[in-house]
Amino acid sequence: MTPTSRALSFDSAAEQYAANRPSYPPGVLDAVEEIMGRPLEGARVADIGAGTGIGTALLRERGAVVTAVEPGDGMARQFRRTLPDVPVVRGDGNALPLADASHDLITYAQSWHWTDTARSVPEALRVLRPGGALAVWWNTDAGDVPWAVAQTERIARHCKVPATTRTRPDDSRAARLAGVDGLDFARRQLRWSRVVPLDMHLANISSHSAFLVLGEAGTREFLDAERARLCELFPDGDVEETYVVDLLVARSPGGR
Template sequence: MSPTTPRACSFNTAAAQYAANRPSYPPALFTTIEELIGHPLAGCRVADIGAGTGIATVLLRERGAQVIAVEPGDAMAAQFRDALPDVPLVRGDGNALPLADASQDLITYAQSWHWTDTARSVPEALRVLRPGGALAVWWNTTAFDVPWIAAQDERVARHCGVAPRSGRPRPDDGDAVRLAGLAGLRVARRQMRWSRTVPLHTHLANLSSHSAFLVLDAAGNDAFLARERDHLRRLFPDERVEETYVVDLLLATRP
C-alpha cells in the first residue's frame, strides 16, 4: 500500500489515541536485533522509518542508538515531537527516503513496512545503508491461538467487512520473506511471543486505533465497541485484559 492511501493516512485522525494505547515491543526484540547484526545498538546510526508517535524510537534510544526518525503524517509527527523533542525528525516516507547514501548502520520499520511499495522501498533502504548495514522490519502480530483473541478477530472482521485473520496459517520463513519483498537478500527471521495486561478501555482504544476502524463511520464503531465492552466484561470481570502478541522480525543485511 502507498503511504498516501486513505487507510495509511487515517492514523493522523487518531494520533493521540495511537500514542496512548498502542502496545510497545519487548526487550527481547532489540536483544535479538543486536545478536543478528553482531554488535550492540549503542552508538549505531539508526533511521526509524514510519516512526509514528515514536514507540520504537524510544526503545532504540534506550539502547544507546543514534536515531533519526522519518514520518510522513502531520499529526503523528506532532505527537512525536511532543514526546521526543531532542530526536531529529524529518518528513518523508519509505518510498523516497530523505537521507544520504550509505549514511545509516540500521534502518527500522516498526509496524510500517507494509505501507511501502517494496519495488521502491527496498532499493531506497539499500541506498541509505552502509555496506554491511541491516534493514529490520517487524510487526506485533496477534496470537490467534488464544481462543478469546481468535473469537474477537472474527467479530472485528465482520464489523469491518474483511476476512478474519485468525483462520490464516502463519507464513513460513520463505513466504514471509517473499511477501515482504525481500527475496534475493540474506534475511533472518525471528518470532518472539510476549503479552501485556491493560485496562479494558485501553484494549478497546488500541483496537479502534487500527486503520480498518479509522476509515469507518464513527457511530457504527461506537456501537460495535459498546457491544465488545459488554462481551469482554463477561470474560474479564476485573476489566483487566491480557493481550498476547508474537513479534515477527525480518532482518536483511546489505551486501
C-alpha cells in the first residue's frame, strides 16, 4: 500500500477521528509564537493536511486567519461540519493550491510525514512570506509509561508496522528539515496527558492508519483482547494517555 493510499484511509473514519483523537496542549502554539517572533493573532496561516480541524481550531482560537488544505473527501466533509466558517481547499503539501508569498505560517499537525519533502519544503518556501515559518508537530506516545509502551509493541506486532515512531520523537523528522539550506530550524518537545474513557481510548488507537488499512475483522480481534487487558489495568474505566509533542519550526529566509 502506498503512502498516499494510507493517508487517504482516514476518509473512512473521519467521524471517529474527530470524536476521539487527542488535541494538543497550549504550549505548542506558545512555542510557535516564540520561535516566529510574533503573535498568531492576525497572522495568515495555512493548515496543511488539516483533517477534521483539530489543529485548525486551536489556531483560530489564537486569532489566526486560517485556510485549511485537505486532500481527503471524508476528512474535508467532517472539517466543514466542525468548522463551517473556515475555508478548506482541496490539495496536499506536495502541490499547495496557494499563491506565492501569501502566508505568514504554514502548519502540519500530525500530517507532515505524508509528504515528499523534496516537494513539500520548496512548496512551503514558495507560499511563505519572507521571514515566515513552517511548523510541523506530532503527538508521540511517551516512552516511559510501561503499559503504553507494551501496547504500542502489541499494535506493531498485530499490524506489522514499526513501533518506534509512536513511542518517542523521531530524529529523522528533524533531520529532514535541518538538512534544508537556508532554513533557520528550532525544536521543542512538550509532555502532556489526558484522561479518557476506555472506549474513547480504543477508538483513538483504532483510528490510526495501521488499523484502517487492516480491516474490520483484524481490528476487532485486537480491540477485544486489548479491552480485556486494559480493564484489569484501569478498573474504573478511565485511561490516562501520556504524550510528548514533537514540534519542529523552520524560519524561511528574510526574517529578523
